[in-house]
Amino acid sequence: MEKMGEVEPSLEVFFEEKKRKKNPLVPVGAFLTAGVLTAGLISFRQGNSQLGQKLMRARVVVQGATVALMVGTAYYYGENPWKRS
Numbered sequence: 001m002e003k004m005g006e007v008e009p010s011l012e013v014f015f016e017e018k019k020r021k022k023n024p025l026v027p028v029g030a031f032l033t034a035g036v037l038t039a040g041l042i043s044f045r046q047g048n049s050q051l052g053q054k055l056m057r058a059r060v061v062v063q064g065a066t067v068a069l070m071v072g073t074a075y076y077y078g079e080n081p082w083k084r085s
Contacts, residue, residue: 023073029066036062 040055 023070025069026066026073029062029069033059033063033066 036055036059040052040059043049043055044052
C-alpha cells in the first residue's frame, strides 16, 4: 500500500529520460561550457590573461550554442511556449 502524497519514482524517471533523449547535446554543451570556464579561470589564476580572455570568449560561444540547441529542440518537438494553441 502506497503512502499518501508519495510520487511514483518510475514516472519521474520516465519524464527525465524523455527529456534527455530529446536533447542529447544539451548536457554535452553544459559540460563543455563548464570545462572552458574552468580552464579560463585557471589560466587567469596563473597570470596568463590573454589565454584566459580567449577562453572566456570561447565560453560565451559554447554557452550560446547550448542555448540555441535548447531552443531549437524545444521548437522542433513542439514545446514552444510562445506558440498559440
